[in-house]
Amino acid sequence: MSQPLAERMRPSTLDNYVGQQHLVGQGAVLRKMIDSGRLSSFILWGPPGVGKTTLARIVATQLACPFFTLSAVTSGVKEVRDVIEKARNSLFFEGKTPILFIDEIHRFNKAQQDSLLSAVENGTIVLVGATTENPSFEVITPLLSRCQVCVLKPLENEDLDALLQRAITEDKELKQRDIHIEEKDNLFRFAGGDARKLLNIIELMCQAEDPGQPVVINNRTVVERLQENPMAYDKNGEMHYDIISAFIKSVRGSDPDAAVYWLARMIEGGEDPKFIARRLLILASEDIGLANPNALLLANACFDAIHKIGWPEGRIILSETTVYLASSPKSNSAYLAVDGALETVRQTGNLPVPLHLRNAPTKLMKNLGYGAEYKYPHDFPGHFVEEQYLPPEMQGRPVWQPQDNPAENKLRDFLRQRWKNRF
Numbered sequence: 001m002s003q004p005l006a007e008r009m010r011p012s013t014l015d016n017y018v019g020q021q022h023l024v025g026q027g028a029v030l031r032k033m034i035d036s037g038r039l040s041s042f043i044l045w046g047p048p049g050v051g052k053t054t055l056a057r058i059v060a061t062q063l064a065c066p067f068f069t070l071s072a073v074t075s076g077v078k079e080v081r082d083v084i085e086k087a088r089n090s091l092f093f094e095g096k097t098p099i100l101f102i103d104e105i106h107r108f109n110k111a112q113q114d115s116l117l118s119a120v121e122n123g124t125i126v127l128v129g130a131t132t133e134n135p136s137f138e139v140i141t142p143l144l145s146r147c148q149v150c151v152l153k154p155l156e157n158e159d160l161d162a163l164l165q166r167a168i169t170e171d172k173e174l175k176q177r178d179i180h181i182e183e184k185d186n187l188f189r190f191a192g193g194d195a196r197k198l199l200n201i202i203e204l205m206c207q208a209e210d211p212g213q214p215v216v217i218n219n220r221t222v223v224e225r226l227q228e229n230p231m232a233y234d235k236n237g238e239m240h241y242d243i244i245s246a247f248i249k250s251v252r253g254s255d256p257d258a259a260v261y262w263l264a265r266m267i268e269g270g271e272d273p274k275f276i277a278r279r280l281l282i283l284a285s286e287d288i289g290l291a292n293p294n295a296l297l298l299a300n301a302c303f304d305a306i307h308k309i310g311w312p313e314g315r316i317i318l319s320e321t322t323v324y325l326a327s328s329p330k331s332n333s334a335y336l337a338v339d340g341a342l343e344t345v346r347q348t349g350n351l352p353v354p355l356h357l358r359n360a361p362t363k364l365m366k367n368l369g370y371g372a373e374y375k376y377p378h379d380f381p382g383h384f385v386e387e388q389y390l391p392p393e394m395q396g397r398p399v400w401q402p403q404d405n406p407a408e409n410k411l412r413d414f415l416r417q418r419w420k421n422r423f
Helices: 028-034 052-063 077-094 110-121 157-171 185-191 194-206 217-226 240-252 256-268 273-291 294-309 313-325 333-348 363-365 406-418
Strands: 040-043 067-071 097-101 125-131 150-151 180-181 213-217
Touching: 028 052, 028 150, 028 406, 040 052, 040 180, 052 067, 052 097, 052 125, 067 240, 077 097, 077 110, 097 110, 110 125, 157 185, 185 217, 194 213, 194 217, 213 217, 217 333, 240 256, 240 273, 240 313, 256 313, 273 294, 273 313, 273 333, 294 313, 333 363
Parallel strands: 040 125, 040 150, 067 097, 097 125, 180 213
Antiparallel strands: none
């Protein structure tokens, strides 16, 4: 039986690797590692189908290192220790530090990750992890501090086009087919920056026609074939990113019915409950924020509870939080404030801290005026006194602007009582 097209097209060298030039281009971090032969542990973080596993294998091949793999879905502490022992023996006999590649490393629990620490620290292995989840949440701090995080991006249309041309001109089976590429918009749209998905769609289009018949790929034929075979090009659920997008927008749009429906779609599709809880946590700050600060407390409690409970009971906690967030008043003032402040910082650079706000831990600093004339608010009536807290260049430039909802109107009233000419 023939291998799937995505497997046949898996590149074995960086010259054939598509995308991620910020990591593998000339002068980029992974290219430097390979060129120098000095490899350190790293974690590849990015969406599915952007080349994480392929990149790990290419690194091992080009450095001629022993390569061991584990899947976090099927491996436990025993399997980790066994493979580390094999790597230790390999290091003794071959002299090159083995690479241990762990797919879906975010699924390893703390004990499993702890079992890797010693081998990574003493150089028995170079750890290469792959994850679709934010390592800051899913990888323990001691292990994360020993690894460089490399962020992989969804492939651009130019990358997908290059992969498409390679597939139809270089693959031994596709070269025998009469393939006509008339339009690419829907092909790239359904691929969604995922190389594997793109190749699966192309293979599906070819399988839909008899071997002697031409294969016509245009916007209409792509939609027709995918509607006939809705799961053929994504065995893990094609709508992963579309459904989470619909879920987020339903909560943001204050529609609890729609939000719980999309939640149910994710649950039924086998989505990781921690992924959903994390999105709710972000939503609580980004879209509800100060309009209802309790939303963040509930979302954080949901996130903690999901880590303790998981499926199936976790569905109830997720549903409760989803309904509450969807039914809460909305505000993105905190989100806009910090993004606006970041843009201001980029434009104005490192403005000096006013002297009266500076820390003065030494006598010299006090003599230089650090902290001088600072007004301590608790020494004044109402625990407030007008003071200049921004650099002079920032005076009169508002950062946080309250929005029109009961909670923020109350905050605005409080601030207006104190800052007469602001808010």
